[in-house]
Amino acid sequence: MPNGELNWRTAWVGLVSGTALMACLAFSSPTLAADDIDTAGERLFTQCKTCHEVGEGARHKIGPHLDGIIGRAAGSLEGFKYSTAMRLAGETGLVWDEKALDSYLEKPRDFIRGNRMSYRGMSDPEDRAVLIEWLAAASVSQPGGPVGSDDAAASGPASSFADIVLALEGDPDYGEYLAGECVTCHQASGHADGIPSIVGLPKDYFVTALFEYKTNVRRNEVMKLRVANLANEEIAALAAYFSGLEPQ
Amino acid sequence: MTYINRRHFGLLVGAASATLAMPAYLRAQDKPKVVVIGGGAGGATAARYIAKDSEGAIDVTLIDDSEQFTTCFFSNLYLGGYRDFGSITHSYDKLQSDYGITKVTGMAVAVDRDARLVQMADGSTIPYDRLVVSPGIDLIWDSVAGYSEEASQIAPHAWKAGPQTQLLKEKLDGIGDGQQIVMVAPPNPYRCPPGPYERVSMMAHVLKTKGVDAKIIILDPKEKFSKQGLFEEGWETYYPGMVEWYGPTVHGGIESVDVASGTVETGIDTFRGDLLNIIPAQKAGAIAAEAGLTDGSGFCPIDAASMRSTEDENIFVIGDASIAGAMPKSGFSANSQAKVAAMNIRGDLIGSKVFPARYSNTCWSLIETDDGVKVGAQYAPQDGAIASTSSFISQTGEDAATRKATYEESIGWYAGITADMFG
Numbered sequence: 001m002p003n004g005e006l007n008w009r010t011a012w013v014g015l016v017s018g019t020a021l022m023a024c025l026a027f028s029s030p031t032l033a034a035d036d037i038d039t040a041g042e043r044l045f046t047q048c049k050t051c052h053e054v055g056e057g058a059r060h061k062i063g064p065h066l067d068g069i070i071g072r073a074a075g076s077l078e079g080f081k082y083s084t085a086m087r088l089a090g091e092t093g094l095v096w097d098e099k100a101l102d103s104y105l106e107k108p109r110d111f112i113r114g115n116r117m118s119y120r121g122m123s124d125p126e127d128r129a130v131l132i133e134w135l136a137a138a139s140v141s142q143p144g145g146p147v148g149s150d151d152a153a154a155s156g157p158a159s160s161f162a163d164i165v166l167a168l169e170g171d172p173d174y175g176e177y178l179a180g181e182c183v184t185c186h187q188a189s190g191h192a193d194g195i196p197s198i199v200g201l202p203k204d205y206f207v208t209a210l211f212e213y214k215t216n217v218r219r220n221e222v223m224k225l226r227v228a229n230l231a232n233e234e235i236a237a238l239a240a241y242f243s244g245l246e247p248q
Numbered sequence: 249m250t251y252i253n254r255r256h257f258g259l260l261v262g263a264a265s266a267t268l269a270m271p272a273y274l275r276a277q278d279k280p281k282v283v284v285i286g287g288g289a290g291g292a293t294a295a296r297y298i299a300k301d302s303e304g305a306i307d308v309t310l311i312d313d314s315e316q317f318t319t320c321f322f323s324n325l326y327l328g329g330y331r332d333f334g335s336i337t338h339s340y341d342k343l344q345s346d347y348g349i350t351k352v353t354g355m356a357v358a359v360d361r362d363a364r365l366v367q368m369a370d371g372s373t374i375p376y377d378r379l380v381v382s383p384g385i386d387l388i389w390d391s392v393a394g395y396s397e398e399a400s401q402i403a404p405h406a407w408k409a410g411p412q413t414q415l416l417k418e419k420l421d422g423i424g425d426g427q428q429i430v431m432v433a434p435p436n437p438y439r440c441p442p443g444p445y446e447r448v449s450m451m452a453h454v455l456k457t458k459g460v461d462a463k464i465i466i467l468d469p470k471e472k473f474s475k476q477g478l479f480e481e482g483w484e485t486y487y488p489g490m491v492e493w494y495g496p497t498v499h500g501g502i503e504s505v506d507v508a509s510g511t512v513e514t515g516i517d518t519f520r521g522d523l524l525n526i527i528p529a530q531k532a533g534a535i536a537a538e539a540g541l542t543d544g545s546g547f548c549p550i551d552a553a554s555m556r557s558t559e560d561e562n563i564f565v566i567g568d569a570s571i572a573g574a575m576p577k578s579g580f581s582a583n584s585q586a587k588v589a590a591m592n593i594r595g596d597l598i599g600s601k602v603f604p605a606r607y608s609n610t611c612w613s614l615i616e617t618d619d620g621v622k623v624g625a626q627y628a629p630q631d632g633a634i635a636s637t638s639s640f641i642s643q644t645g646e647d648a649a650t651r652k653a654t655y656e657e658s659i660g661w662y663a664g665i666t667a668d669m670f671g
Contacts, residue, residue, distance in 0.1 A: 177603050180297070180587040184580065184608075185657075185664040195660025221640040222610050222624055222657070228638060229606070229626045 034137075041134020044127055047119070054138045063117060068141035069096050070132070074112075085114035101135075102128050103215070162207040168236035175241030178234055181226060182242075190247025199247050203239040210235050279307040280597035283366050283376035285356045285535055287312030287340060289319070290382035290567030290582035292669040297590035299347040305598050309350040309374055310343065311366065317670075318409040320440060321579045322662050325614060327406075327417050328450030329457070336409065342671035359539035361560050378593045381541060381548070381557070382567045382582065383533025384408070385439050388546075391529035392432055393504035403507040403524035406447075407439060419523045420451055425461045430512055430521030432502055433468040437547070438530045439568050439577045441474035442623070446613040447525070449479065452487040453616055465519055466493040467502055467512055474576075475613060475623055481644045482615035532569035539563070547571045552629035553605050555589040564589040572607075573634030575627055581609045583665055605629055612658030618648070620655030 045054070051063035058065035064080040075082040075090035082090075089112050094100060104111040105128045107121040122128050179188075182198065190199035198206065210230070213223040230238070284295045287310050295310040318337045325331045343349040352374065358367035359379065366374045387405060389396050395403070406416040423429060429451060433444045448464055455462050472495070473479075483491040496502075500515020505526055512519045531537070531546030541548045541559050548565040549558040552573060557563040566589050567582030575581045588605045595602035610624035625639035642654060 173601050174603055176301070177587070177591055177601075178606070181584070181606060181608055183664065183668050184583055185661045187664050187667045189667060191663070191667070193660050193663035194656045194658075195664060220657075221642075222622070225624055225626055225638055225640055226608065229608075 037130055037133055037137065040127075040130045041138070044122075044131040045134065045138075047122075048131075051117075054135060056140050066135055066139070068139045069101070070098065070136045070139070072096050074100075083114060083116040085112050086116070089115075098129075098132050101132050105131065161211045162204045165207045165211075165232050165236050165239065166203055168233055170233065170237030170240035172237065172240055172244075174234070175237035175239075178230075178238050179241050182238070185222075188245070190245070197247065198242050199245045201239075201242055203243045206239040206242055207235055210238075279305060280377045281307045281309070281375060282378045282380065282593055282597070283309045283311065283374050284380040284382065285311050285366065286380075286382035286384060286533065286567070286569075287314070287317055287351075288382060288384055288567065288582065289321075289579035289665065289669060290384075290586045291380060292317065292340070292343065293583045293586035294380045294382065294564075294566060294590050294593075295349050296343055296347055296669065296671055297587055298593055299343075299349050301590065301600070302594050302598055304348060306594065307350075308348070309352055309376075310340065311352045311354065311356050311368075311374070312340070313353065313355045314410075315353055316340070318413065319579065319662075319666065320407070320409040320443075321665075323406070323409040323413045324443065324447045324450045326413060327420060327447060328453045328614065330450075330614070330617075333414060338666055338670045340670065346671050356535050357538065359535070359563075361539065361562070364562060377562070377597060379563045380586075380589060380593070381536055381539065381563060381565045381569060382586070383535045383569050385530040385568045385577070386533050388529040388531055391435070392502060392526055394507070395505050395526050395528055399505070399507040400526070403505065403510075403526050405527050406525065407434075407443075407527050407530075416523075416525060420454055423455065423460060423462050423523055427460075427462045427522040428520065429462065429464045429523045429525065430510075430519050431464065431466045431525040432505065432512060432527060433466055433470065433473070434527040435469040435529050437545075437577060438527070440611070441576050441578075442479075442611055442613045444468075444527060445473060445475065445479040446615070448491055449482060449487075449613070449615045452483065452490050455490065456487055462490070462522075464491045465521070466491070467499050467514060467519060468493060468495050469502055471495045471497065474611075475621060475641065477644050478621045478642055479613075479615065482619060482621075486616040486619075530568075532565075536565065536569045541565055541569075543571070545571065552632055552634045554592040555585050555605075556592065564593065573627070574625070574636040575607060575609055575634050576611065578609055578611050579665060580611065580661075581607070583668060584608050607634055610661070612654065612661060614655060614658070618652040618655050620651055620658050621646075622654050622658070 051061055052066045053059055053061060054066040058067040060080045064077045072095065073090040074094040074096060075086040105122045108115060108117045108119055185195045186198045188199065190197045209218065210227050212218040213220060213227045282298050284291045291310060295308050298306055299308045316337050316339050322331055322336050326333055326336055340351045344351050355369040356366050357369045360367060364376050366376060366379065368374065387407065400412065404412045404416040404419065406412040431444060431448060448466055451464055499517065503513040503515065505512050505524065507524060510521050510524055512524065532542050532548055536542050536548050541557050541563060543549050548570050550556060550565050550570045550572065551558060555564045555566050555570065557565050566585040568577040570585065572581060572585060584607045588607065592602055594600040607627035610622055612620055612622045614620050621642035623641040625636045627634050628637050
């Protein structure tokens, strides 16, 4: 059975490339002037600086340096020994864009299970936005590349995740078995009495919706729990199965 | 069909010596046979999934002693006045007409595991290649001294849905000002962990709605209970001063009940109720023990990867009767386990693919109108037992919109699971 970590294998990619526009909009903190970002960001960074450096000549300490973090693949710096969880996250596609950093900083333990950063999390979304903006400004290297570019944003949230999953060949028999977990609530007939029908949904819509439960864009604890337990191959199998059903 | 018929049929095959040349209706009798005992969330689901997914390649017989099935889940909402009795009662018609399942209305009283025969109360026998045992729970009447099946006509348990549920509703509706309801809650393990406390919420809702000034006392043999924080918060909010819960350290142990005088004797006091709702300890439905499938706990050990009985490879035990590790005894769990068993049975009999077992559960409870809460988990086989791999629970202090959405979700789930059970 795939574990939660593997489920994220390619989800990262969609998260990063697809949400870039959203991230730019959400994290530009229009209420704070540049000077304020400087002050507030530096103050917030005091929570990080025991372990992390940023800016000119930044080195690894207890944690890796953070210079040029925005747009960098997770767990990818030379000379730092990452946890397996962090390294795997990067190898399977997690790139630190603003949105990913925001989710990570909110609850580091939850975002990447098994990573070693001993920080409980920053609960205030404004603080996180300020810190992330400050980190970008304080950096001297810019490995970010395409993040935030119009090309990446154009495809819309999570669409590349959908593409990746849709490229997988779902086993229809497996899809039917897995669907057993869905139809306890979502009626196989397509009837809906308080829980939406998922019968006949186009594959890309289906996959994108599941991804959005995974990333808390859509919020439902039951769905989050079920989806966290689904590998991409399984999501592909389910999408294939449900898209082929006709409402009765 | 009886075992004798099957033997005669074997002779016939020998004589004909060319199976494929036989008329289709005769060939059909050569199909592998699955018998399912119990037509609830476990049994009905298993029967339907085996019939549906084998596309007629497996002959499925469903045995239940009722013509119709009343779900235990949502029976509290009937008590609370949110559902009528008809809406929680379901027929087996579609399982027969749309899925070709043979429904036998009767009581299975024994299993001859060597001959692979189910013995019915009327003396008939039903042969099987694989047997699904999903009888739910039986009550251990004397776990509360003084309680009995007869006493349950005065002090209903209502822990098996049906006439008992209606009796409890009738008695609840008769409660007036200054009167008191006493519930004796069951010890672990029991069917539907949040059930007693949702029931208290529903009883309180009825009293409050009618403006009846009455009290509900819960005498619990457990020190804590499912969704305790959520229920206690709800009782405090909606039913202040109406509900009192006493654990064993407070009541000193539940000693006996006298339904005639309406009293429950505990270690420190006597509690008097105008309505007693006694929910005794529970064990697997009688057929499970009769078939030798239970262990010392009164429930049935199973292989966590398949729901196959550890006592007999031809038998699967699902639902409340099974020892399903971390999974609660719930309709949702039984439905989930049924799909794993059904898949393994198809694998056994017609060689269809068997995938790794996946189990899940969610239990919704209603505290007051539009205030629903839920608890859920994913499960997987680990070291021979079904273990929880991740879980969630509603939080105290959630906003009204969240609670309303949770309640509406539960309505959707009810429609979904009953369609999944009965077609």
